[in-house]
Amino acid sequence: xxxxxxxxxxxxxxxxxxxxxxxxxxxxxxxxxxxxxxxxxxxxxxxxxxxxxxxxxxxxxxxxxxxxxxxxxxxxxxxxxxxxxxxxxxxxxxxxxxxxxxxxxxxxxxxxxxxxxxxxxxxxxxxxxxxxxxxxxxxxxxxxxxxxxxxxxxxxxxxxxxxxxxxxxxxxxxxxxxxxxxxxxxxxxxxxxxxxxxxxxxxxxxxxxxxxxxxxxxxxxxxxxxxxxxxxxxxxxxxxxxxxxxxxxxxxxxxxxxxxxx
Amino acid sequence: xxxxxxxxxxxxxxxxxxxxxxxxxxxxxxxxxxxxxxxxxxxxxxxxxxxxxxxxxxxxxxxxxxxxxxxxxxxxxxxxxxxxxxxxxxxxxxxxxxxxxxxxxxxxxxxxxxxxxxxxxxxxxxxxxxxxxxxxxxxxxxxxxxxxxxxxxxxxxxxxxxxxxxxxxxxxxxxxxxx
Numbered sequence: 001x002x003x004x005x006x007x008x009x010x011x012x013x014x015x016x017x018x019x020x021x022x023x024x025x026x027x028x029x030x031x032x033x034x035x036x037x038x039x040x041x042x043x044x045x046x047x048x049x050x051x052x053x054x055x056x057x058x059x060x061x062x063x064x065x066x067x068x069x070x071x072x073x074x075x076x077x078x079x080x081x082x083x084x085x086x087x088x089x090x091x092x093x094x095x096x097x098x099x100x101x102x103x104x105x106x107x108x109x110x111x112x113x114x115x116x117x118x119x120x121x122x123x124x125x126x127x128x129x130x131x132x133x134x135x136x137x138x139x140x141x142x143x144x145x146x147x148x149x150x151x152x153x154x155x156x157x158x159x160x161x162x163x164x165x166x167x168x169x170x171x172x173x174x175x176x177x178x179x180x181x182x183x184x185x186x187x188x189x190x191x192x193x194x195x196x197x198x199x200x201x202x203x204x205x206x207x208x209x210x211x212x213x214x215x216x217x218x219x220x221x222x223x224x225x226x227x228x229x230x231x232x233x234x235x236x237x238x239x240x241x242x243x244x245x246x247x248x249x250x251x252x253x254x255x256x257x258x259x260x261x262x
Numbered sequence: 263x264x265x266x267x268x269x270x271x272x273x274x275x276x277x278x279x280x281x282x283x284x285x286x287x288x289x290x291x292x293x294x295x296x297x298x299x300x301x302x303x304x305x306x307x308x309x310x311x312x313x314x315x316x317x318x319x320x321x322x323x324x325x326x327x328x329x330x331x332x333x334x335x336x337x338x339x340x341x342x343x344x345x346x347x348x349x350x351x352x353x354x355x356x357x358x359x360x361x362x363x364x365x366x367x368x369x370x371x372x373x374x375x376x377x378x379x380x381x382x383x384x385x386x387x388x389x390x391x392x393x394x395x396x397x398x399x400x401x402x403x404x405x406x407x408x409x410x411x412x413x414x415x416x417x418x419x420x421x422x423x424x425x426x427x428x429x430x431x432x433x434x435x436x437x438x439x440x441x
Contacts, residue, residue, distance in 0.1 A: 125377070126357060126360075
């Protein structure tokens with residue numbers, strides 16, 4: 001069984017499938033009721049200025065019915081259009097047909113004119129969307145400054161913002177404060193000493209997590225010194241901080257080994 | 263600075279910049295040069311650079327100048343980089359974007375009227391990708407949000423400005439032919 005009304009081949013798509021494997025149905029092209037109407041008009045080679053409304057209403061309803069049989073959720077806008085078509089059809093029946101067959105333009109009193117206007121408007125935007133599609137295709141085939149591409153290829157890595165960094169440091173401080181410990185200020189470690197220590201640590205490890213940097217730190221002063229030393233290394237471009245995904249743990253790596261220098 | 267000295271510097275800046283380089287940004291770096299001179303230099307650089315049949319060209323995008331590869335080389339560039347084309351916008355998103363681009367500032371209800379169907383999901387996609395931004399609220403009952411296209415929209419579609427888009431009337435002719 002083919003889900004088409006006049007036997008034309010309709011290609012299979014990612015549309016909803018029913019149980020019958022021989023069933024082919026195309027929905028992807030019909031974004032909405034206006035798309036279906038335009039499709040029907042085009043396929044039947046109808047004059048958009050003189051739509052045989054009874055015929056098109058019938059076809060439209062057949063289509064809606066098929067959608068319902070296939071358990072496709074027929075959204076409100078499809079039914080609104082059905083009602084509109086039936087309304088126009090009934091209005092057309094009242095007076096004798098006011099439109100001559102060769103009418104180049106729907107007359108003002110024509111009950112179809114609103115719909116025609118809407119269809120033409122819709123067609124314009126479909127064409128405009130097509131134009132955007134083509135432009136996007138061209139832009140996808142173009143590369144610009146290498147700085148931007150360096151981030152895009154390879155692993156998905158997010159450079160850490162200052163805000164992320166402060167938040168992470170705040171967590172470390174909070175964790176530190178929750179531990180009960182005695183603070184004895186005998187050892188006075190300087191940023192200088194810490195720098196050497198961190199450099200040595202990074203010689204051994206390719207990448208460290210942010211929190212592991214602070215694990216063996218015994219005082220709040222020490223915490224701050226470590227943090228400052230880390231910032232200093234970032235400034236000197238000896239290390240860089242990154243995340244592998246949004247909200248992931250911040251990691252620290254030597255600048256050259258991390259792929260950032262590419 | 264002589265204009266001949268200015269040209270290679272501008273070329274270097276345009277190459278290194280992440281975003282299209284705008285004349286007013288250059289004015290900050292060259293406070294002694296007149297805006298007109300910078301503008302002239304940019305135009306001359308662009309035409310001279312593009313006259314060369316090379317793999318790169320300078321284009322005017324989103325009010326600035328940007329150096330990119332020429333699209334005709336895309337297959338081999340992509341083969342070398344081993345990258346796939348980026349995620350494209352869906353048909354629904356493109357249609358919604360077309361309505362916003364031509365009717366901006368526009369409300370969701372107005373988009374619905376033109377497209378004849380709900381466009382909420384498509385609109386959210388466009389907002390997420392920063393192609394569309396909120397531009398204000400309409401002074402009618404309910405004060406609905408107005409949407410318009412962003413600078414990223416111009417960059418994404420390689421447009422100098424909105425006036426570079428074909429007019430809707432050009433699409434009307436196509437529509438009249440029943441295309």
